[in-house]
Structure formats: structure tokens, C-alpha cells
Amino acid sequence: MLRVGLTGGIGSGKSTVAGRLAEHGAVVIDSDRLAREVVEPGTPGLAAVVAAFGTDILDEAGALDRARLASRVFADEEARKTLTGIVHPLIGERTAELMSAAPADAIVVHDVPLLVENNLGPAYHLVIVVDAPVDTRVARVVRDRGMTEADARARIAAQATEEARRAAADVWLDNGGAIDEVLAAVDALWADRLVRYEGNLRLGHHNRYGGPRLVPSDPTWPAQARRLAARIRTAIGDLSARVDHIGSTSVPGLPARDLVDLQLGVDSLDRADALAGALAAAGFPRHPGGDRDEPDEWRLHVSADPGRLAHLHVRVTGGPGWRLALLVPAWLRADDAARAEYLAVKEDLASRHDGEDDMTGYTRDKKPWFAEAASRAEDWARRTGWSPEA
Template structure:
């Protein structure tokens, strides 16, 4: 399964990208839609909102009065944090249920407006950010949502900045042209990157460029600091306490990252046989974490992994015990 995070500022065009990815075959999980569902009438989520903010946030039919709730929390950091504490855990639980129900070979796209603000980027093998010029976004909010220019800019200011979103992006889609141009860009991305990425994951092998680079061939690419930082964060998130240090190696050679065991990997060893067993267990745990983050093993190698992503063939080496194979 290839899990992709999709985000973008308000009125940037993220919904159009999400719809096109779904048309191409992705399983789409829309966080905004889930956020509405978890506070639908009769849910414990709605009950929690009423407990926190009072019955004044209910409409006459017993449903959530979103404008009334918005008036309460907008501009009040404490109230917004309370609301997020009610909504976000329920949204994540429902998203996890839907991911578990998806086919093993699915491309799952999670449309999360606040992906950056909630620190979820490293949970995905790939992050897509949709951006658009600020004035174009303001114009869309005025024309399509009936907002004033002042309100539109306030909504934009309350979200992460373009620079903050770009820092977590593996792919930046700029929506500064026609709908057809953006749709064509999504199609190219699906054909040239998502398709090969998913195929490599299903085969349990790195992408062609990652495999070649791990074997010393010239892949025509060297990772920059941002790519390596995102790869390291994904591996740490995947492995949890089983992963210790994730070190960036010097220079343009391979591997790019070396992963060491953490405090919970392996175990106490009473003799040489126990030590070998513990080392093997540690290596297996690390290999599983690295693979789950999107970096499958290089066939025939001892401890080398490389990215399934064809555009970012990062090479990772697993350190086993006191040695680096």
C-alpha cells in the first residue's frame, strides 16, 4: 500500500487534485468530510462539542451550527485547541479504520488541510502540497465562497505558510493556470511517479534508480538536505523506539543514511548464541521499519535498502549491533 498525504492552503486547488487522484484510482480519505461525520447528530463527537461549548452551537434541528461554532473558536487559541482535541483523534481513528479496510495494493490519498499544523507529514511515504498565488486564492474565496477580502486573508494567515508547507513537500503542484493544466500535471505525476512507486512497493524492491544507486551506478541524482531530513523522519516514525540514530553520511556517496537500533531493539544476551539471536532480531526489526517507511531491501545486499520512490532514490544502510554491514 502506498500512503500519500495531500495538503494545501485554503482555496489553493487541493480538492481538484484530490478528485483527480481519486479518478485515477486512488482511495481518497477526506479529513474535512470525516470531521463533519464525527460530529454528526447522535455521535459522541457532537456530544463532546456541546459539553465544551454549550448548546448555542447547535442548530434548531440538533445538528452542529458550524458558523456559530466558528464564531466561538476563530481567533481564540484555547477554544480552537479544545475543539481540535475533540475532532482530531476521532478523525484519525476513522481514517485508520478506512485505511485498514483498503486493499493491500491500494494507493491511499489522505486529504488533510492541516497536515503541517498537526505534524503528520512523516506518517506518509509521499507528501503532495498544492500551492497557488495568494491573490488568486483571495479572489477564489471572494468569488466562490462569498467571503470578504479581509476574511479571506485572515483564514490564510491562520494556516501554515507556503514555506512551512513546502518544507514537508515531496511534490509541489502549483495551481496558477487553468483547471486543465492542473489536471494534466496530476496525470503526469500519477503515470511517472505514483504508478512506478506503487509497483516497486508491491514487488518488495527499490525503484530502478534506487537499486542502481545502491549498487554504485550513476543515478544522475544526489539527495539534498530536505530529502534526507524527510527520509529520516519517516524511518523514525515507522520504527518508533526500535530506531535509534538515523545518521546522514558525508559527501555524495552511498549510503545516504545509516540507521542504528534503539533502546527497545534486540535484548539482553547471556552468551554468544543469545547475542547472535538478539542481533538478528534487531536487524529484522530495523529492516521492517525501514521497509515500511518506503525503503525496501536491495536484492542480494547485506543491510542495504533504497527508496521505492523513483524520483528520490535515497539509499539506507542498517547498522546491526556493533558493526555496519
């Protein structure tokens, strides 16, 4: 089962995206709908809300007057916490029931308005954020929900910022234009990424390594690494686990293959093997290969997401391979000359192996430089006092 989180601010039009995904066959779980269901007349949820806020939040028919309740809690932090404490556990229980009932090969889209605000992204294989310009969102809310412009802008201001949403987004859908444009983007996302990701996840398949082509440095690589690291910690049940962004994409400004390398430190290889199932379920199936010239044993996991090539190297914390994987990028980040030298090596090798669809030749020919560079990096560490714990 592929778990996809879907979110977006008020007026962004994420319901349009959710509807299109449902047309393609996604199992859509709508948190807003569940929030209404758990406080319908006769439910324990409504009884608890009435006990907390009084009968004046009911309409003439005895149903919850959502607008009246919203006006009570919107500007009152304690009231909002009380309401959340009542409703969210009920929504969570119902969500778990619906997830459990979904088929094993389902693509489950969980529509969660406050996904970013509540830091729920690590629970999903992918997070989709739907956005539109603020003025467009305000116009939609005024038109569709009957709010005043001032109320609409206040509601938008109270939600997550665009910066926070971009940090959480694996997929960013701009819904500020014609509806056909966003629908076409959803169609492509479904066919090119979601369906393929679900199949890879269910079958335990991973991405191909690909060829040695370099791309310009992407300033979003660190944010992508942080999202993946958070998913890994959540998947293994250890939110304090050390997961580091390593490799060329961890060196700002350095052109590299579009590959995010991560390293998970463990206390033993037995522990690494015990985590293999959880990592595979999180989208990182075990890869049978590896670099036999590593200074110690390790385990390699490769992303199943066709839209993001990523490697997870699982090594024993404190071992020579673990240390070297942290040291070399730190040295390159600090030493302009070394970084320029390494880029020249990468560009030369990428040119010589251009057109190859694997990394065998490129990796083989890069090893001599790395062997010599490792000792230079150690010299740098001694001079500067660098350590992996710094």
C-alpha cells in the first residue's frame, strides 16, 4: 500500500486534486469529512463537544453548528486545544480503520488540511502540496464559502506558510491557473510516479542506479534529504536515530548526479538486518549489491520512488566506513581547492562514461582519487579538530 499525504491551504483547491486521484482509483480518506462524521448527532464525539462547549454550539435540529463553534475556537488557543483533544483521536481511529480496509495494492491518499502544521509528513511515502496565489485563494474562499475577504485572509495567515509547505512537499502542484492544467499534472503524477511507486513498493523493487550524468547543484537537495531522513526514523521507530545526508548532494554548489545519499548509523549489522523489513515498507528495499572495497561491511537500500533516486547506506556507528562517509563531504564543504579538484575528476569521468546506463565504469575509475583523497581528508580533520560528533 502506498500512503500519500495530500494537503494545501484553504482555497488552494486540493479537493479538485483529491477528486481527480479518486477518479484514477485512489482510495481517498478525507479528514474534513471524517471530522464531520465523528460529531454527527448521536455520536460520542458530539456529546463530548457539547459537554466541553455547551448546548449553544448546536443548531435547532440538534446538530453541530460548525460556524458557531469555529467562531468560538478560532481566536482561543485553549478552546482550540480542547476541541482538538476531543476530535483528533476519533478521526485517527476512523482513519486507521479505513487504511486497514484498503486493498494491499491500494494507493491511499490521505487528505489532511493541517498535515504541515502537525508535522505529519514522515508518516507517508509521499506528500503532495496543492497551492495557489494568495489572492486567488481569497477570491475562491469568498466565492465558495461566503467569508468576508478579511476573514479569508485571517484564516490563510493562521495556516502554514508557503515556506513550510515547500519544505514538506515531495510534489508541488500549482493550482493557480486553469483547472485543466492542474488536472493534467495530476494525471501525469498518477501514471509516472504513483502507480509505479506502488508497484515497486509491493514487489520490493528499487530504482536503477542510472548513468553518471551530472546536473547543476540543486538547493533543495538538503530539504529532500531531511524529508527522507524523517521518514526513515519514523519507519524504524526511533526518532532519535542518526541519519546523515552524505555524498555529493550534501556539498552546496557541487554539481552531482541527482542522487540523494543518506547514512543510517546502527549499533551492529544484526540491527541493520533486523531493520530491513521496516525500511523496505518505508520505500527503501534492500539492494543486494554494494561496494566490495568498503573499509567495513555495510547494507545498501535503494529508493523505490521513481521520482526520487536515493541511496540509504546502513553502517555501524563509529566504524571506518561510517566515519569516512561523513568526513569526505565535510572536507569538501570546507576546502574550496579540494572541491574544485573533485568536480574536475567527476566531470572528466562523466564525460568518459557518457551514454553508459550504469555506474560500473564511473565508480571503478573514481576509486583511485578517493583512495588518495581519504588520507588528505584525514589530515584536514587532524588540523581542524573535526570529528563526526561535531
